Amino acid sequence: MHDTHAGHGYIGDKNAYLTRLRRIEGQVRGLQRMVEEEQYCIDILTQVSAVTKGLQAVSMGLVEDHLGHCVVRAARAGDAEAEEKVREASAAIARLLRS
Template identity: 50%
Template sequence: MTSAPASPGHTHGQHTQTPGYAARKADHLARLSKIEGQIRGISRMITDDRYCIDVLTQISAAGRALQEVALGLLDDHVRGCVTEAARADPAQAEERFAEFSDTLRRALRL
């Protein structure tokens, strides 16, 4: 797995503050490592010709685990990036709220 070079802040657009998830970065990475292991396990299940329902159950569990990471990141974003923007600059706050709303719409497929 290749990662992008580290930066001091956001890489989307002109965001330069510390990411909202900075305090829980290690937790998020640990969860993602577990999910990677789940995905490798699913691949092994298919290689080993395991029962379809068992494979689908594991795929569902991995999907839920990714959703939990996403929810954690959204929470971090609201508590960090959006809140900070609201305190600092009304125009930036409006941008962050719009960005957050768009993200939720995509996540919920609305």
């Protein structure tokens, strides 16, 4: 279930997230170029690691924003909504850990 209310927790940092994601997008394009140019595999793996760390930073920021905004707001609204938001956050964290 997705929160359809405006003002998600990350909105205050939206531009920072977009900047990070654009940087990651550029890194992925760079990876494609490296493979096309048949560059050394270790160099490619080093760049894959950088992209992975960038995505992990975005993920952790979103988790923190969700907990600090959406879950807190739901807790104030009542038990059922709070339980749903905690379940939702737990499932998202579990997916991140499996990736």
